[in-house]
Amino acid sequence: MTTTDLDEPARSRFSAHTTEFTLAGIAALGYVVLAATTHGSVLSGDTITAILRFLAVPMMVGLSQMAVLAVGQMNLSVGVLTGFTAMASAWLMVQVGLPAWLAVAGGVLIGAGIGLVNGLIVVFTRINGFVVTLATMTIIDGLRFGVHGTGTYQHYSAGLVALGQGAVLGVPDVFILAVLVAVAVAVFFRRAALGRQLLASGGNPFAARLSGVSNDRSLVIAHLISGLLAGVAGVITVALSGSVNATVGDDLLLPSFAAPIIGGVALAGGVVSVVGTCLAALIVRLVDVAQAQYSINPEWVDLIIGAVVLGAVLVTQLRLGRRRRGR
């Protein structure tokens, strides 16, 4: 009630950074444990390359979800949208005969376009984004099969597939791309005026409105960015696998939420962490690696990830509760 209480604030300010340190620590520890218990097999260059190669898509879908969480929304269509854009860009190459770079750009643009539509529906109908994207998820799921039925596209651009398999000094090309995109997203939310407006809308919509920020615009742009990043995830999938079918994206919805939630992104909006989201994606990836290394029943992986997500939410809530009581 009274004036300056510097003790409590100082602590909660510090804790904002500790999420990322903690995650980095957990990732490092997990890796060391993996290395020790598998007689160093995860230390080989090839294994490291593989770990990073298949980290690219989880990073992108995590950031895609993070973009809408920033404004306090959710996007349930991230997974199927990734699959749809993958199918769409493969279709552009195989059926339409477009060069690879045009098909890639097309896939990303389609993702952004669908994200834009999500955002516009949310703004114009005033229906909760969760419900809107639940509906569009179902529609896109249908569209995904509409592209080529249950068929598989393969033998598309050899150059693109080579890029997907390529690496620079053991660092996969697709991972480098993902890191570049993540840096761009981080800069957007940290420095760009538009990114700050998104976070203002998410943090306190009324205050944002009083300061002349258009919350509607923030919602639309957040959904657009989310769609765009799902599109990037889609084309990375095309490059990675050499063949795609309509089941791509089926298993991406949980990871898309897991990464930002474990990474310290506020579900209520207003707080994002690109580093946290990417580190959390890495941790989830390590769980996958562990499953392969120890030949654990794959069902346990979902159980572990689910438990970690629940734990992360619980920790956030406890922290928020403490802060609120401090007032």
Next chain:
Amino acid sequence: MTFVAEKLVKTFPGVRALDGATLELAPGSVHALLGENGAGKSTLIKIITGVYQPDGGRIVLPDGREARFGGPHDAQRAGIGVVHQERNLIPAFSVAENIALSAVPKRLGFVDRTAMRDIARRCLAEFDVRLDVDAPVHTLSVAQMQLVEIAKALAVDSNVLLLDEPTASLTAEEADHLFTVVRRLRAANRSVVLVSHKLEEVFAVADTVTVLRDGRSIAEARPLADYTRDQIVDLMVGRTHQVVELTRSDVDVTATPALELSGVDTAAGHRDVSLAVRPGEIVGMYGLVGAGRSELARAILGLDRITAGTVRVHGAPVRIGSVRDAVHDHRIGYVTENRKEEGVFLEQPLTRNIAVTVWRRIARLGMIRRRDEEDLVRTYADRLGMRIAGPAQLAGQLSGGNQQKLSLAKWLAADCDILVIDEPTVGIDVRTRAAFHDLIAGLAGTGVAILLISSDLPEMITMADRILVMSDYRIVGEVANDHRYEPTSQAVIRMIHAATPASA
């Protein structure tokens, strides 16, 4: 050259918040906007700053143009800055970014952090405040946040600056700094509007005054020097209220209190709260918005932690850990202020709304018979004079007054003998209001102990046997209510105005 908001009217469902209020601001002056709780001050400010659109009247800007504000940004562009009573900061953003938020300096679409920090430092320096401009706002104390809000209003180059209770959480020293800035703004030929319930500071800095009562301006832009403090209080309170006589039986003052608090501190911030409500007694708790009344009710009901002191129910010390305890073990009911969100399940039939508190009791082998529920509805609809179509009607289809009765019926069904009633007649028409007052008095007549929270002074004086005055999470005094409006209301208002500067 003056800014005029003329004959503003604003209606909300069931309430006419503003009914012809006029505010006229001369440049180079500090204008006090005064009025009781609910007189319409905040609504007036929200219209002037573009948050609400008026239903009638007009706003004329200093340059002679008539203003139509589609939103807050329009008002800002017209040169109107404001510090609202509620906190309006982005928690995760830095002090600097919050201050510069409405005009973020940009370079090529990117935030120019250096320029942003400069703006923030300049605005804070204007009233000698030193804060780390890079600290996230959620790490600040409430008082520091208030300072950021003021700096934020100063960042917008405004001709008219509205301050709604700006010193509510400031120390005396910080408030002094603020008033230095206010005087500096006046010297720079700006208009400053000060809304405050601390009459000392009003008399210290303001030149002119507008007093609102019941949504009307009853003193318009008069020189403050023409009034004494007592005259201002008289104006705010008015003489128009007729106190309705209610038939009440005398309370047995020797009886063991049904509810007694002694030296209670709460996690919400109450200090040393003591009070007693005897069976059949209506004890009023009056205070300004934010004084901590509802918060105390929540603590009594087990919704917030009590950190010190004792609570006794019928003489026995108790620990109430949850509303479930309060209802089932101690028979304390809470008729909430916010009935739409907390008191009534709008999408549910009346049966469920009333029976929810007693399901455990009327269940047979864990099953609830519809007949039992319907009987309950008929009993209480009858007893409370509710107009209903039938037990299966949805609560949302009832009028506001009947919804309020419904939320009361629920607790009567639970056989509560202690009721905490929070703002029972907000948004209810006059006739229903009188019926409701009768009802509450009737309940007290049957021996129910009632703690009545209200921001409506006439209601308080009509209903209460005694009035406790709460300010800043403490009880600052008690007024024995003789049901005469003038002396009692003035005693209460004086108690509030005497209490606040000391606690600052």
